[in-house]
Amino acid sequence: MNTITVDDERFAVNSLLRMMKKADPNGNHVGTVYVEDFFEYIKNHEVDIAFIDVDLYDTDGIAITKKLSKMKPDLNVIIYTGHSEYKAAALDLFVSGYLVKPVSESDLANALAHLRYPIKGKTESMLRVQCFGSFAVFKGDVPVVFSKSKTLELLAYLVFKRGAMVTMSELMSVLWEDKPVTASNSSYLRQIISELRQKMKNIGADDIIIKKRNGICIDVSKIECDWYEHVDGIRPVKRSIGFMEQYQWAERADPFLH
Numbered sequence: 001m002n003t004i005t006v007d008d009e010r011f012a013v014n015s016l017l018r019m020m021k022k023a024d025p026n027g028n029h030v031g032t033v034y035v036e037d038f039f040e041y042i043k044n045h046e047v048d049i050a051f052i053d054v055d056l057y058d059t060d061g062i063a064i065t066k067k068l069s070k071m072k073p074d075l076n077v078i079i080y081t082g083h084s085e086y087k088a089a090a091l092d093l094f095v096s097g098y099l100v101k102p103v104s105e106s107d108l109a110n111a112l113a114h115l116r117y118p119i120k121g122k123t124e125s126m127l128r129v130q131c132f133g134s135f136a137v138f139k140g141d142v143p144v145v146f147s148k149s150k151t152l153e154l155l156a157y158l159v160f161k162r163g164a165m166v167t168m169s170e171l172m173s174v175l176w177e178d179k180p181v182t183a184s185n186s187s188y189l190r191q192i193i194s195e196l197r198q199k200m201k202n203i204g205a206d207d208i209i210i211k212k213r214n215g216i217c218i219d220v221s222k223i224e225c226d227w228y229e230h231v232d233g234i235r236p237v238k239r240s241i242g243f244m245e246q247y248q249w250a251e252r253a254d255p256f257l258h
Helices: 010-023 035-044 061-071 084-092 105-113 149-160 168-175 183-202 226-231 248-252
Strands: 002-006 028-032 049-052 076-081 097-100 127-130 136-139 209-212 215-218 223-225
Touching: 002 010, 002 035, 010 028, 010 105, 028 035, 035 061, 049 061, 061 076, 084 097, 097 105, 149 168, 149 183, 149 215, 149 248, 168 183, 168 215, 183 209, 223 226
Parallel strands: 002 028, 002 049, 049 076, 076 097, 127 223
Antiparallel strands: 127 136, 209 215
């Protein structure tokens, strides 16, 4: 996601930027202490969220929010301030969130999980994988269907490894549950890898799969994943929900350890 922060105190800007970079390490997060620079950036860049302090030099965050509602009506505005008394005025403007300083990581994660407007372009362009419950894959809102169930399981395991390179022997032991390696299974593994790469190419996501001589992995920066967002504190999930429920090897994992 793309965010901008405006606050008349530089340390407050830097503090929120550090938290956002931790919550969304692949995003673009900038900040300024100058309202003029803030508006200039808004005019010339695509922004998903604007974090606005209330007390500024020559104006206030409520006035800025009113102006932004006309300039960028679908911009998520999150007011963050040391003063709780402005909350009613902010909510009257239908802001996406209201954070009281000092902002905690959990407060920030909760605000990011309840944005008023969806992040632009993310749903349409990124591959979205669902790990909690049954594993499933979507391009936008459309399910990605594979002709072989093992191909889906292969992708699930690569997602589970979070970008780590996986050898062919490891895949054999996981996908065939430590059964003896046969020429037939080795050939089938090559087939499902080929199908996975072809399917990703067909949906415009071929850069997600990284194939090298010694193994295969995924580029985690190219996918949206509910488990990754849970681990990173962006959208925490309740412990009662299962994890990749259709795969026995996933039973050994506890996604709530992080």
